[in-house]
Amino acid sequence: MSARSFNVAVAGATGAVGEVMLQILEERKFPVKNIRLLASERSVGKRLKFKGEQVPVELLQKSAFKGIDIALFSAGASRSKEFAAAAWESGAVVVDNSSAFRMEPDIPLVVPEINPHAVAHIPHIDAFLENGYTKEEMKMTNEGRKIMEIPDLRVTCTTVRVPVLTAHSISVNVQFEKKVTREKARELIAAFPGCQVLDDPGSNVYPMPLFCAGKDDCYVGRIREDDSAENALNFWVCGDQLRKGAALNAIQIAELLAKSHLVPA
Ligand SMILES: NC(=O)c1ccc[n+]([C@@H]2O[C@H](COP(=O)([O-])OP(=O)(O)OC[C@H]3O[C@@H](n4cnc5c(N)ncnc54)[C@H](OP(=O)(O)O)[C@@H]3O)[C@@H](O)[C@H]2O)c1
Known part of the structure:
Protein backbone atom coordinates (compact mmCIF):
# COMPACT_ATOMS: atom_id res chain seq x y z
CA MET A 1 0.00 0.00 0.00
CA SER A 2 1.30 3.47 -0.84
CA ALA A 3 2.07 5.91 1.98
CA ARG A 4 -0.42 8.34 0.50
CA SER A 5 -3.87 8.63 2.05
CA PHE A 6 -7.08 9.50 0.25
CA ASN A 7 -10.29 11.43 0.64
CA VAL A 8 -12.92 8.77 0.06
CA ALA A 9 -16.64 9.20 -0.62
CA VAL A 10 -19.09 6.32 -0.26
CA ALA A 11 -22.26 6.97 -2.27
CA GLY A 12 -24.98 4.77 -0.81
CA ALA A 13 -23.23 4.52 2.57
CA THR A 14 -26.42 3.69 4.47
CA GLY A 15 -27.27 0.72 2.21
CA ALA A 16 -26.57 -3.00 2.58
CA VAL A 17 -23.43 -2.83 0.43
CA GLY A 18 -22.40 0.65 1.64
CA GLU A 19 -22.31 -0.46 5.27
CA VAL A 20 -20.11 -3.44 4.37
CA MET A 21 -17.86 -1.09 2.38
CA LEU A 22 -17.28 0.93 5.55
CA GLN A 23 -16.47 -2.23 7.52
CA ILE A 24 -14.03 -3.45 4.86
CA LEU A 25 -12.29 -0.07 4.53
CA GLU A 26 -11.60 -0.38 8.27
CA GLU A 27 -10.70 -4.08 8.24
CA ARG A 28 -8.24 -3.69 5.38
CA LYS A 29 -6.81 -0.44 6.77
CA PHE A 30 -7.43 1.39 3.51
CA PRO A 31 -5.51 4.68 3.77
CA VAL A 32 -8.48 7.01 4.32
CA LYS A 33 -7.63 10.64 5.07
CA ASN A 34 -11.24 11.80 5.26
CA ILE A 35 -14.45 9.93 4.61
CA ARG A 36 -17.65 11.44 3.21
CA LEU A 37 -20.82 9.40 3.56
CA LEU A 38 -23.52 10.09 0.98
CA ALA A 39 -27.12 8.90 0.71
CA SER A 40 -30.62 10.17 -0.01
CA GLU A 41 -32.44 13.01 1.74
CA ARG A 42 -34.00 10.39 4.01
CA SER A 43 -30.66 9.74 5.68
CA VAL A 44 -29.23 13.25 5.90
CA GLY A 45 -28.40 13.93 9.53
CA LYS A 46 -27.98 10.26 10.46
CA ARG A 47 -24.56 9.27 11.73
CA LEU A 48 -22.61 6.13 10.88
CA LYS A 49 -19.63 4.79 12.77
CA PHE A 50 -16.30 4.75 10.97
CA LYS A 51 -13.02 4.10 12.80
CA GLY A 52 -14.66 4.88 16.13
CA GLU A 53 -16.05 8.25 14.97
CA GLN A 54 -19.69 9.12 14.30
CA VAL A 55 -19.68 10.51 10.75
CA PRO A 56 -22.73 12.48 9.53
CA VAL A 57 -24.46 11.33 6.35
CA GLU A 58 -24.64 14.02 3.65
CA LEU A 59 -26.83 14.34 0.58
CA LEU A 60 -25.67 12.60 -2.59
CA GLN A 61 -25.48 15.50 -5.02
CA LYS A 62 -23.08 16.63 -7.73
CA SER A 63 -21.28 19.10 -5.44
CA ALA A 64 -20.62 16.40 -2.82
CA PHE A 65 -17.46 15.18 -4.58
CA LYS A 66 -15.37 18.34 -4.23
CA GLY A 67 -11.94 17.36 -2.88
CA ILE A 68 -12.66 13.61 -3.15
CA ASP A 69 -9.91 11.34 -4.52
CA ILE A 70 -11.82 8.04 -4.65
CA ALA A 71 -15.61 7.71 -4.92
CA LEU A 72 -17.09 4.30 -4.18
CA PHE A 73 -20.59 4.04 -5.64
CA SER A 74 -23.23 1.68 -4.31
CA ALA A 75 -26.48 3.60 -4.50
CA GLY A 76 -28.09 1.82 -7.43
CA ALA A 77 -27.58 2.10 -11.18
CA SER A 78 -29.70 5.21 -11.74
CA ARG A 79 -27.75 7.15 -9.09
CA SER A 80 -24.47 6.01 -10.64
CA LYS A 81 -25.68 7.22 -14.03
CA GLU A 82 -26.71 10.53 -12.50
CA PHE A 83 -23.70 11.25 -10.26
CA ALA A 84 -20.64 9.19 -11.31
CA ALA A 85 -19.70 11.63 -14.09
CA ALA A 86 -19.88 14.56 -11.64
CA ALA A 87 -17.53 12.71 -9.26
CA TRP A 88 -15.13 12.06 -12.12
CA GLU A 89 -15.33 15.70 -13.28
CA SER A 90 -14.49 16.80 -9.73
CA GLY A 91 -11.23 14.83 -10.00
CA ALA A 92 -12.21 11.61 -8.22
CA VAL A 93 -11.53 8.11 -9.47
CA VAL A 94 -14.86 6.27 -9.45
CA VAL A 95 -15.32 2.61 -8.52
CA ASP A 96 -18.92 1.74 -9.34
CA ASN A 97 -20.59 -1.29 -7.86
CA SER A 98 -23.89 -1.03 -9.72
CA SER A 99 -24.79 -2.43 -13.11
CA ALA A 100 -24.96 1.09 -14.61
CA PHE A 101 -21.93 0.74 -16.84
CA ARG A 102 -21.77 -3.02 -17.34
CA MET A 103 -22.24 -4.75 -20.66
CA GLU A 104 -25.97 -5.22 -20.73
CA PRO A 105 -28.83 -4.03 -22.89
CA ASP A 106 -30.11 -0.74 -21.53
CA ILE A 107 -33.71 -1.78 -21.13
CA PRO A 108 -36.00 -0.10 -18.60
CA LEU A 109 -37.65 -2.18 -15.89
CA VAL A 110 -41.10 -3.33 -16.93
CA VAL A 111 -42.05 -4.92 -13.60
CA PRO A 112 -41.05 -3.83 -10.09
CA GLU A 113 -38.20 -5.68 -8.40
CA ILE A 114 -39.55 -8.42 -6.12
CA ASN A 115 -38.82 -7.89 -2.43
CA PRO A 116 -36.36 -10.70 -1.60
CA HIS A 117 -37.47 -10.82 2.02
CA ALA A 118 -41.10 -11.37 1.13
CA VAL A 119 -40.75 -14.34 -1.19
CA ALA A 120 -39.25 -17.80 -1.36
CA HIS A 121 -37.77 -19.61 -4.34
CA ILE A 122 -39.11 -17.42 -7.09
CA PRO A 123 -37.50 -18.01 -10.49
CA HIS A 124 -37.67 -14.36 -11.40
CA ILE A 125 -35.14 -11.57 -10.66
CA ASP A 126 -35.61 -8.22 -12.38
CA ALA A 127 -37.56 -7.71 -15.60
CA PHE A 128 -38.30 -10.34 -18.24
CA LEU A 129 -36.80 -9.63 -21.65
CA GLU A 130 -38.09 -10.59 -25.07
CA ASN A 131 -35.86 -13.68 -25.20
CA GLY A 132 -37.56 -15.10 -22.07
CA TYR A 133 -34.52 -14.54 -19.85
CA THR A 134 -34.58 -11.95 -17.07
CA LYS A 135 -32.29 -8.92 -16.92
CA GLU A 136 -30.42 -10.55 -14.00
CA GLU A 137 -29.81 -13.68 -16.11
CA MET A 138 -28.46 -11.64 -19.03
CA LYS A 139 -26.31 -9.69 -16.56
CA MET A 140 -24.80 -12.97 -15.31
CA THR A 141 -24.25 -14.13 -18.88
CA ASN A 142 -22.57 -10.91 -19.98
CA GLU A 143 -20.49 -10.42 -16.84
CA GLY A 144 -18.80 -13.81 -17.22
CA ARG A 145 -17.99 -13.05 -20.85
CA LYS A 146 -16.55 -9.68 -19.89
CA ILE A 147 -14.50 -10.92 -16.92
CA MET A 148 -12.99 -13.80 -18.90
CA GLU A 149 -12.70 -11.75 -22.11
CA ILE A 150 -14.55 -14.43 -24.12
CA PRO A 151 -17.32 -12.47 -25.86
CA ASP A 152 -18.88 -15.56 -27.44
CA LEU A 153 -18.76 -17.78 -24.32
CA ARG A 154 -21.92 -19.92 -24.33
CA VAL A 155 -23.71 -19.41 -21.03
CA THR A 156 -27.19 -20.19 -19.81
CA CYS A 157 -28.64 -19.69 -16.35
CA THR A 158 -31.83 -19.35 -14.32
CA THR A 159 -31.68 -16.93 -11.40
CA VAL A 160 -33.89 -17.63 -8.38
CA ARG A 161 -34.66 -15.62 -5.26
CA VAL A 162 -34.35 -17.73 -2.09
CA PRO A 163 -34.91 -16.80 1.55
CA VAL A 164 -31.37 -16.40 2.90
CA LEU A 165 -30.12 -13.33 4.74
CA THR A 166 -26.75 -13.13 2.98
CA ALA A 167 -24.77 -14.99 0.31
CA HIS A 168 -25.39 -16.04 -3.25
CA SER A 169 -25.13 -19.64 -4.38
CA ILE A 170 -24.69 -21.07 -7.85
CA SER A 171 -24.89 -24.57 -9.20
CA VAL A 172 -22.40 -24.67 -12.07
CA ASN A 173 -22.17 -27.07 -15.00
CA VAL A 174 -19.21 -26.28 -17.21
CA GLN A 175 -17.91 -28.02 -20.31
CA PHE A 176 -14.24 -27.81 -21.31
CA GLU A 177 -12.35 -28.54 -24.52
CA LYS A 178 -10.28 -31.16 -22.70
CA LYS A 179 -11.05 -33.47 -19.80
CA VAL A 180 -10.59 -31.96 -16.33
CA THR A 181 -10.67 -34.53 -13.54
CA ARG A 182 -12.33 -33.92 -10.22
CA GLU A 183 -8.92 -33.99 -8.51
CA LYS A 184 -7.42 -31.48 -10.95
CA ALA A 185 -10.42 -29.18 -10.54
CA ARG A 186 -10.06 -29.29 -6.75
CA GLU A 187 -6.36 -28.52 -6.99
CA LEU A 188 -6.85 -25.57 -9.39
CA ILE A 189 -9.77 -24.07 -7.48
CA ALA A 190 -7.92 -24.39 -4.15
CA ALA A 191 -4.92 -22.56 -5.63
CA PHE A 192 -7.01 -19.70 -7.00
CA PRO A 193 -6.89 -16.50 -4.88
CA GLY A 194 -10.17 -15.86 -3.12
CA CYS A 195 -11.47 -19.43 -3.55
CA GLN A 196 -11.56 -22.29 -1.09
CA VAL A 197 -12.59 -25.87 -1.62
CA LEU A 198 -15.11 -27.11 0.94
CA ASP A 199 -15.87 -30.53 -0.39
CA ASP A 200 -16.24 -33.63 1.73
CA PRO A 201 -19.61 -35.09 0.77
CA GLY A 202 -19.03 -38.19 2.92
CA SER A 203 -19.17 -35.95 5.99
CA ASN A 204 -21.86 -33.66 4.59
CA VAL A 205 -19.33 -30.87 4.07
CA GLY A 221 -17.92 -27.96 -3.17
CA ARG A 222 -19.84 -30.91 -4.64
CA ILE A 223 -17.16 -31.03 -7.35
CA ARG A 224 -17.80 -33.98 -9.66
CA GLU A 225 -17.49 -35.05 -13.24
CA ASP A 226 -20.72 -34.79 -15.21
CA ASP A 227 -21.71 -38.28 -16.33
CA SER A 228 -23.97 -36.96 -19.08
CA ALA A 229 -21.54 -34.85 -21.12
CA GLU A 230 -17.97 -34.94 -22.45
CA ASN A 231 -15.31 -33.08 -20.43
CA ALA A 232 -17.86 -31.51 -18.11
CA LEU A 233 -17.92 -30.80 -14.39
CA ASN A 234 -20.59 -29.94 -11.86
CA PHE A 235 -19.91 -27.92 -8.74
CA TRP A 236 -21.65 -25.74 -6.16
CA VAL A 237 -20.39 -22.28 -5.11
CA CYS A 238 -21.40 -19.99 -2.25
CA GLY A 239 -20.11 -16.53 -1.42
CA ASP A 240 -21.12 -13.43 0.54
CA GLN A 241 -22.38 -11.20 -2.25
CA LEU A 242 -22.19 -8.07 -0.09
CA ARG A 243 -18.44 -8.67 0.21
CA LYS A 244 -17.20 -10.57 -2.86
CA GLY A 245 -19.13 -9.14 -5.77
CA ALA A 246 -19.80 -5.77 -4.16
CA ALA A 247 -18.04 -4.02 -1.26
CA LEU A 248 -14.85 -6.11 -1.15
CA ASN A 249 -14.33 -5.95 -4.92
CA ALA A 250 -14.80 -2.18 -4.90
CA ILE A 251 -12.17 -1.79 -2.18
CA GLN A 252 -9.75 -4.26 -3.79
CA ILE A 253 -10.01 -2.18 -6.99
CA ALA A 254 -9.47 1.01 -4.96
CA GLU A 255 -6.36 -0.61 -3.39
CA LEU A 256 -4.95 -1.34 -6.85
CA LEU A 257 -5.72 2.21 -7.93
CA ALA A 258 -4.06 3.59 -4.79
CA LYS A 259 -0.92 1.55 -5.52
CA SER A 260 -0.91 2.42 -9.21
CA HIS A 261 -0.83 6.20 -8.71
CA LEU A 262 -3.77 6.47 -11.11
CA VAL A 263 -5.57 8.65 -8.58
CA PRO A 264 -4.80 12.28 -9.49
CA ALA A 265 -2.54 13.95 -6.89
N1 LIG B 1 -27.27 -6.12 -2.02
C1 LIG B 1 -26.53 -6.94 -2.74
O1 LIG B 1 -26.44 -8.12 -2.50
C2 LIG B 1 -25.71 -6.40 -3.89
C3 LIG B 1 -24.69 -7.21 -4.43
C4 LIG B 1 -23.94 -6.73 -5.50
C5 LIG B 1 -24.22 -5.47 -5.99
N2 LIG B 1 -25.23 -4.73 -5.46
C6 LIG B 1 -25.48 -3.40 -6.03
O2 LIG B 1 -25.11 -2.41 -5.06
C7 LIG B 1 -25.96 -1.28 -5.20
C8 LIG B 1 -26.57 -0.96 -3.82
O3 LIG B 1 -27.29 -2.10 -3.38
P1 LIG B 1 -27.77 -2.25 -1.85
O4 LIG B 1 -28.30 -3.64 -1.71
O5 LIG B 1 -26.71 -1.78 -0.90
O6 LIG B 1 -29.01 -1.24 -1.82
P2 LIG B 1 -29.73 -0.55 -0.56
O7 LIG B 1 -29.50 -1.33 0.69
O8 LIG B 1 -31.13 -0.29 -0.99
O9 LIG B 1 -28.95 0.84 -0.41
C9 LIG B 1 -29.07 1.84 -1.36
C10 LIG B 1 -28.22 3.02 -0.98
O10 LIG B 1 -28.39 4.03 -1.98
C11 LIG B 1 -28.94 5.21 -1.39
N3 LIG B 1 -29.94 5.83 -2.26
C12 LIG B 1 -31.07 5.27 -2.74
N4 LIG B 1 -31.76 6.18 -3.46
C13 LIG B 1 -31.06 7.32 -3.45
C14 LIG B 1 -31.22 8.63 -3.99
N5 LIG B 1 -32.29 8.94 -4.74
N6 LIG B 1 -30.25 9.56 -3.77
C15 LIG B 1 -29.19 9.26 -3.03
N7 LIG B 1 -28.96 8.05 -2.46
C16 LIG B 1 -29.88 7.09 -2.67
C17 LIG B 1 -29.63 4.73 -0.11
O11 LIG B 1 -29.73 5.83 0.77
P3 LIG B 1 -30.95 5.89 1.85
O12 LIG B 1 -30.58 4.94 2.95
O13 LIG B 1 -30.89 7.32 2.27
O14 LIG B 1 -32.19 5.50 1.13
C18 LIG B 1 -28.64 3.66 0.35
O15 LIG B 1 -27.53 4.25 0.97
C19 LIG B 1 -26.97 -1.63 -6.29
O16 LIG B 1 -26.50 -1.09 -7.51
C20 LIG B 1 -26.95 -3.13 -6.31
O17 LIG B 1 -27.30 -3.65 -7.58
C21 LIG B 1 -25.97 -5.15 -4.40
Missing part, protein backbone atom coordinates in the same frame (compact mmCIF):
# COMPACT_ATOMS: atom_id res chain seq x y z
CA TYR A 206 -20.21 -28.44 1.29
CA PRO A 207 -20.65 -24.65 1.05
CA MET A 208 -23.78 -23.16 2.56
CA PRO A 209 -24.90 -19.51 2.78
CA LEU A 210 -24.92 -19.41 6.57
CA PHE A 211 -21.26 -20.48 6.68
CA CYS A 212 -20.14 -18.08 3.92
CA ALA A 213 -21.84 -14.94 5.24
CA GLY A 214 -19.26 -12.46 6.53
CA LYS A 215 -16.34 -14.21 4.81
CA ASP A 216 -14.28 -12.79 1.94
CA ASP A 217 -13.64 -16.00 -0.02
CA CYS A 218 -15.93 -17.97 -2.31
CA TYR A 219 -16.40 -21.61 -1.31
CA VAL A 220 -16.66 -24.45 -3.81
Whole structure:
Protein backbone atom coordinates (compact mmCIF):
# COMPACT_ATOMS: atom_id res chain seq x y z
CA MET A 1 0.00 0.00 0.00
CA SER A 2 1.30 3.47 -0.84
CA ALA A 3 2.07 5.91 1.98
CA ARG A 4 -0.42 8.34 0.50
CA SER A 5 -3.87 8.63 2.05
CA PHE A 6 -7.08 9.50 0.25
CA ASN A 7 -10.29 11.43 0.64
CA VAL A 8 -12.92 8.77 0.06
CA ALA A 9 -16.64 9.20 -0.62
CA VAL A 10 -19.09 6.32 -0.26
CA ALA A 11 -22.26 6.97 -2.27
CA GLY A 12 -24.98 4.77 -0.81
CA ALA A 13 -23.23 4.52 2.57
CA THR A 14 -26.42 3.69 4.47
CA GLY A 15 -27.27 0.72 2.21
CA ALA A 16 -26.57 -3.00 2.58
CA VAL A 17 -23.43 -2.83 0.43
CA GLY A 18 -22.40 0.65 1.64
CA GLU A 19 -22.31 -0.46 5.27
CA VAL A 20 -20.11 -3.44 4.37
CA MET A 21 -17.86 -1.09 2.38
CA LEU A 22 -17.28 0.93 5.55
CA GLN A 23 -16.47 -2.23 7.52
CA ILE A 24 -14.03 -3.45 4.86
CA LEU A 25 -12.29 -0.07 4.53
CA GLU A 26 -11.60 -0.38 8.27
CA GLU A 27 -10.70 -4.08 8.24
CA ARG A 28 -8.24 -3.69 5.38
CA LYS A 29 -6.81 -0.44 6.77
CA PHE A 30 -7.43 1.39 3.51
CA PRO A 31 -5.51 4.68 3.77
CA VAL A 32 -8.48 7.01 4.32
CA LYS A 33 -7.63 10.64 5.07
CA ASN A 34 -11.24 11.80 5.26
CA ILE A 35 -14.45 9.93 4.61
CA ARG A 36 -17.65 11.44 3.21
CA LEU A 37 -20.82 9.40 3.56
CA LEU A 38 -23.52 10.09 0.98
CA ALA A 39 -27.12 8.90 0.71
CA SER A 40 -30.62 10.17 -0.01
CA GLU A 41 -32.44 13.01 1.74
CA ARG A 42 -34.00 10.39 4.01
CA SER A 43 -30.66 9.74 5.68
CA VAL A 44 -29.23 13.25 5.90
CA GLY A 45 -28.40 13.93 9.53
CA LYS A 46 -27.98 10.26 10.46
CA ARG A 47 -24.56 9.27 11.73
CA LEU A 48 -22.61 6.13 10.88
CA LYS A 49 -19.63 4.79 12.77
CA PHE A 50 -16.30 4.75 10.97
CA LYS A 51 -13.02 4.10 12.80
CA GLY A 52 -14.66 4.88 16.13
CA GLU A 53 -16.05 8.25 14.97
CA GLN A 54 -19.69 9.12 14.30
CA VAL A 55 -19.68 10.51 10.75
CA PRO A 56 -22.73 12.48 9.53
CA VAL A 57 -24.46 11.33 6.35
CA GLU A 58 -24.64 14.02 3.65
CA LEU A 59 -26.83 14.34 0.58
CA LEU A 60 -25.67 12.60 -2.59
CA GLN A 61 -25.48 15.50 -5.02
CA LYS A 62 -23.08 16.63 -7.73
CA SER A 63 -21.28 19.10 -5.44
CA ALA A 64 -20.62 16.40 -2.82
CA PHE A 65 -17.46 15.18 -4.58
CA LYS A 66 -15.37 18.34 -4.23
CA GLY A 67 -11.94 17.36 -2.88
CA ILE A 68 -12.66 13.61 -3.15
CA ASP A 69 -9.91 11.34 -4.52
CA ILE A 70 -11.82 8.04 -4.65
CA ALA A 71 -15.61 7.71 -4.92
CA LEU A 72 -17.09 4.30 -4.18
CA PHE A 73 -20.59 4.04 -5.64
CA SER A 74 -23.23 1.68 -4.31
CA ALA A 75 -26.48 3.60 -4.50
CA GLY A 76 -28.09 1.82 -7.43
CA ALA A 77 -27.58 2.10 -11.18
CA SER A 78 -29.70 5.21 -11.74
CA ARG A 79 -27.75 7.15 -9.09
CA SER A 80 -24.47 6.01 -10.64
CA LYS A 81 -25.68 7.22 -14.03
CA GLU A 82 -26.71 10.53 -12.50
CA PHE A 83 -23.70 11.25 -10.26
CA ALA A 84 -20.64 9.19 -11.31
CA ALA A 85 -19.70 11.63 -14.09
CA ALA A 86 -19.88 14.56 -11.64
CA ALA A 87 -17.53 12.71 -9.26
CA TRP A 88 -15.13 12.06 -12.12
CA GLU A 89 -15.33 15.70 -13.28
CA SER A 90 -14.49 16.80 -9.73
CA GLY A 91 -11.23 14.83 -10.00
CA ALA A 92 -12.21 11.61 -8.22
CA VAL A 93 -11.53 8.11 -9.47
CA VAL A 94 -14.86 6.27 -9.45
CA VAL A 95 -15.32 2.61 -8.52
CA ASP A 96 -18.92 1.74 -9.34
CA ASN A 97 -20.59 -1.29 -7.86
CA SER A 98 -23.89 -1.03 -9.72
CA SER A 99 -24.79 -2.43 -13.11
CA ALA A 100 -24.96 1.09 -14.61
CA PHE A 101 -21.93 0.74 -16.84
CA ARG A 102 -21.77 -3.02 -17.34
CA MET A 103 -22.24 -4.75 -20.66
CA GLU A 104 -25.97 -5.22 -20.73
CA PRO A 105 -28.83 -4.03 -22.89
CA ASP A 106 -30.11 -0.74 -21.53
CA ILE A 107 -33.71 -1.78 -21.13
CA PRO A 108 -36.00 -0.10 -18.60
CA LEU A 109 -37.65 -2.18 -15.89
CA VAL A 110 -41.10 -3.33 -16.93
CA VAL A 111 -42.05 -4.92 -13.60
CA PRO A 112 -41.05 -3.83 -10.09
CA GLU A 113 -38.20 -5.68 -8.40
CA ILE A 114 -39.55 -8.42 -6.12
CA ASN A 115 -38.82 -7.89 -2.43
CA PRO A 116 -36.36 -10.70 -1.60
CA HIS A 117 -37.47 -10.82 2.02
CA ALA A 118 -41.10 -11.37 1.13
CA VAL A 119 -40.75 -14.34 -1.19
CA ALA A 120 -39.25 -17.80 -1.36
CA HIS A 121 -37.77 -19.61 -4.34
CA ILE A 122 -39.11 -17.42 -7.09
CA PRO A 123 -37.50 -18.01 -10.49
CA HIS A 124 -37.67 -14.36 -11.40
CA ILE A 125 -35.14 -11.57 -10.66
CA ASP A 126 -35.61 -8.22 -12.38
CA ALA A 127 -37.56 -7.71 -15.60
CA PHE A 128 -38.30 -10.34 -18.24
CA LEU A 129 -36.80 -9.63 -21.65
CA GLU A 130 -38.09 -10.59 -25.07
CA ASN A 131 -35.86 -13.68 -25.20
CA GLY A 132 -37.56 -15.10 -22.07
CA TYR A 133 -34.52 -14.54 -19.85
CA THR A 134 -34.58 -11.95 -17.07
CA LYS A 135 -32.29 -8.92 -16.92
CA GLU A 136 -30.42 -10.55 -14.00
CA GLU A 137 -29.81 -13.68 -16.11
CA MET A 138 -28.46 -11.64 -19.03
CA LYS A 139 -26.31 -9.69 -16.56
CA MET A 140 -24.80 -12.97 -15.31
CA THR A 141 -24.25 -14.13 -18.88
CA ASN A 142 -22.57 -10.91 -19.98
CA GLU A 143 -20.49 -10.42 -16.84
CA GLY A 144 -18.80 -13.81 -17.22
CA ARG A 145 -17.99 -13.05 -20.85
CA LYS A 146 -16.55 -9.68 -19.89
CA ILE A 147 -14.50 -10.92 -16.92
CA MET A 148 -12.99 -13.80 -18.90
CA GLU A 149 -12.70 -11.75 -22.11
CA ILE A 150 -14.55 -14.43 -24.12
CA PRO A 151 -17.32 -12.47 -25.86
CA ASP A 152 -18.88 -15.56 -27.44
CA LEU A 153 -18.76 -17.78 -24.32
CA ARG A 154 -21.92 -19.92 -24.33
CA VAL A 155 -23.71 -19.41 -21.03
CA THR A 156 -27.19 -20.19 -19.81
CA CYS A 157 -28.64 -19.69 -16.35
CA THR A 158 -31.83 -19.35 -14.32
CA THR A 159 -31.68 -16.93 -11.40
CA VAL A 160 -33.89 -17.63 -8.38
CA ARG A 161 -34.66 -15.62 -5.26
CA VAL A 162 -34.35 -17.73 -2.09
CA PRO A 163 -34.91 -16.80 1.55
CA VAL A 164 -31.37 -16.40 2.90
CA LEU A 165 -30.12 -13.33 4.74
CA THR A 166 -26.75 -13.13 2.98
CA ALA A 167 -24.77 -14.99 0.31
CA HIS A 168 -25.39 -16.04 -3.25
CA SER A 169 -25.13 -19.64 -4.38
CA ILE A 170 -24.69 -21.07 -7.85
CA SER A 171 -24.89 -24.57 -9.20
CA VAL A 172 -22.40 -24.67 -12.07
CA ASN A 173 -22.17 -27.07 -15.00
CA VAL A 174 -19.21 -26.28 -17.21
CA GLN A 175 -17.91 -28.02 -20.31
CA PHE A 176 -14.24 -27.81 -21.31
CA GLU A 177 -12.35 -28.54 -24.52
CA LYS A 178 -10.28 -31.16 -22.70
CA LYS A 179 -11.05 -33.47 -19.80
CA VAL A 180 -10.59 -31.96 -16.33
CA THR A 181 -10.67 -34.53 -13.54
CA ARG A 182 -12.33 -33.92 -10.22
CA GLU A 183 -8.92 -33.99 -8.51
CA LYS A 184 -7.42 -31.48 -10.95
CA ALA A 185 -10.42 -29.18 -10.54
CA ARG A 186 -10.06 -29.29 -6.75
CA GLU A 187 -6.36 -28.52 -6.99
CA LEU A 188 -6.85 -25.57 -9.39
CA ILE A 189 -9.77 -24.07 -7.48
CA ALA A 190 -7.92 -24.39 -4.15
CA ALA A 191 -4.92 -22.56 -5.63
CA PHE A 192 -7.01 -19.70 -7.00
CA PRO A 193 -6.89 -16.50 -4.88
CA GLY A 194 -10.17 -15.86 -3.12
CA CYS A 195 -11.47 -19.43 -3.55
CA GLN A 196 -11.56 -22.29 -1.09
CA VAL A 197 -12.59 -25.87 -1.62
CA LEU A 198 -15.11 -27.11 0.94
CA ASP A 199 -15.87 -30.53 -0.39
CA ASP A 200 -16.24 -33.63 1.73
CA PRO A 201 -19.61 -35.09 0.77
CA GLY A 202 -19.03 -38.19 2.92
CA SER A 203 -19.17 -35.95 5.99
CA ASN A 204 -21.86 -33.66 4.59
CA VAL A 205 -19.33 -30.87 4.07
CA TYR A 206 -20.21 -28.44 1.29
CA PRO A 207 -20.65 -24.65 1.05
CA MET A 208 -23.78 -23.16 2.56
CA PRO A 209 -24.90 -19.51 2.78
CA LEU A 210 -24.92 -19.41 6.57
CA PHE A 211 -21.26 -20.48 6.68
CA CYS A 212 -20.14 -18.08 3.92
CA ALA A 213 -21.84 -14.94 5.24
CA GLY A 214 -19.26 -12.46 6.53
CA LYS A 215 -16.34 -14.21 4.81
CA ASP A 216 -14.28 -12.79 1.94
CA ASP A 217 -13.64 -16.00 -0.02
CA CYS A 218 -15.93 -17.97 -2.31
CA TYR A 219 -16.40 -21.61 -1.31
CA VAL A 220 -16.66 -24.45 -3.81
CA GLY A 221 -17.92 -27.96 -3.17
CA ARG A 222 -19.84 -30.91 -4.64
CA ILE A 223 -17.16 -31.03 -7.35
CA ARG A 224 -17.80 -33.98 -9.66
CA GLU A 225 -17.49 -35.05 -13.24
CA ASP A 226 -20.72 -34.79 -15.21
CA ASP A 227 -21.71 -38.28 -16.33
CA SER A 228 -23.97 -36.96 -19.08
CA ALA A 229 -21.54 -34.85 -21.12
CA GLU A 230 -17.97 -34.94 -22.45
CA ASN A 231 -15.31 -33.08 -20.43
CA ALA A 232 -17.86 -31.51 -18.11
CA LEU A 233 -17.92 -30.80 -14.39
CA ASN A 234 -20.59 -29.94 -11.86
CA PHE A 235 -19.91 -27.92 -8.74
CA TRP A 236 -21.65 -25.74 -6.16
CA VAL A 237 -20.39 -22.28 -5.11
CA CYS A 238 -21.40 -19.99 -2.25
CA GLY A 239 -20.11 -16.53 -1.42
CA ASP A 240 -21.12 -13.43 0.54
CA GLN A 241 -22.38 -11.20 -2.25
CA LEU A 242 -22.19 -8.07 -0.09
CA ARG A 243 -18.44 -8.67 0.21
CA LYS A 244 -17.20 -10.57 -2.86
CA GLY A 245 -19.13 -9.14 -5.77
CA ALA A 246 -19.80 -5.77 -4.16
CA ALA A 247 -18.04 -4.02 -1.26
CA LEU A 248 -14.85 -6.11 -1.15
CA ASN A 249 -14.33 -5.95 -4.92
CA ALA A 250 -14.80 -2.18 -4.90
CA ILE A 251 -12.17 -1.79 -2.18
CA GLN A 252 -9.75 -4.26 -3.79
CA ILE A 253 -10.01 -2.18 -6.99
CA ALA A 254 -9.47 1.01 -4.96
CA GLU A 255 -6.36 -0.61 -3.39
CA LEU A 256 -4.95 -1.34 -6.85
CA LEU A 257 -5.72 2.21 -7.93
CA ALA A 258 -4.06 3.59 -4.79
CA LYS A 259 -0.92 1.55 -5.52
CA SER A 260 -0.91 2.42 -9.21
CA HIS A 261 -0.83 6.20 -8.71
CA LEU A 262 -3.77 6.47 -11.11
CA VAL A 263 -5.57 8.65 -8.58
CA PRO A 264 -4.80 12.28 -9.49
CA ALA A 265 -2.54 13.95 -6.89
N1 LIG B 1 -27.27 -6.12 -2.02
C1 LIG B 1 -26.53 -6.94 -2.74
O1 LIG B 1 -26.44 -8.12 -2.50
C2 LIG B 1 -25.71 -6.40 -3.89
C3 LIG B 1 -24.69 -7.21 -4.43
C4 LIG B 1 -23.94 -6.73 -5.50
C5 LIG B 1 -24.22 -5.47 -5.99
N2 LIG B 1 -25.23 -4.73 -5.46
C6 LIG B 1 -25.48 -3.40 -6.03
O2 LIG B 1 -25.11 -2.41 -5.06
C7 LIG B 1 -25.96 -1.28 -5.20
C8 LIG B 1 -26.57 -0.96 -3.82
O3 LIG B 1 -27.29 -2.10 -3.38
P1 LIG B 1 -27.77 -2.25 -1.85
O4 LIG B 1 -28.30 -3.64 -1.71
O5 LIG B 1 -26.71 -1.78 -0.90
O6 LIG B 1 -29.01 -1.24 -1.82
P2 LIG B 1 -29.73 -0.55 -0.56
O7 LIG B 1 -29.50 -1.33 0.69
O8 LIG B 1 -31.13 -0.29 -0.99
O9 LIG B 1 -28.95 0.84 -0.41
C9 LIG B 1 -29.07 1.84 -1.36
C10 LIG B 1 -28.22 3.02 -0.98
O10 LIG B 1 -28.39 4.03 -1.98
C11 LIG B 1 -28.94 5.21 -1.39
N3 LIG B 1 -29.94 5.83 -2.26
C12 LIG B 1 -31.07 5.27 -2.74
N4 LIG B 1 -31.76 6.18 -3.46
C13 LIG B 1 -31.06 7.32 -3.45
C14 LIG B 1 -31.22 8.63 -3.99
N5 LIG B 1 -32.29 8.94 -4.74
N6 LIG B 1 -30.25 9.56 -3.77
C15 LIG B 1 -29.19 9.26 -3.03
N7 LIG B 1 -28.96 8.05 -2.46
C16 LIG B 1 -29.88 7.09 -2.67
C17 LIG B 1 -29.63 4.73 -0.11
O11 LIG B 1 -29.73 5.83 0.77
P3 LIG B 1 -30.95 5.89 1.85
O12 LIG B 1 -30.58 4.94 2.95
O13 LIG B 1 -30.89 7.32 2.27
O14 LIG B 1 -32.19 5.50 1.13
C18 LIG B 1 -28.64 3.66 0.35
O15 LIG B 1 -27.53 4.25 0.97
C19 LIG B 1 -26.97 -1.63 -6.29
O16 LIG B 1 -26.50 -1.09 -7.51
C20 LIG B 1 -26.95 -3.13 -6.31
O17 LIG B 1 -27.30 -3.65 -7.58
C21 LIG B 1 -25.97 -5.15 -4.40
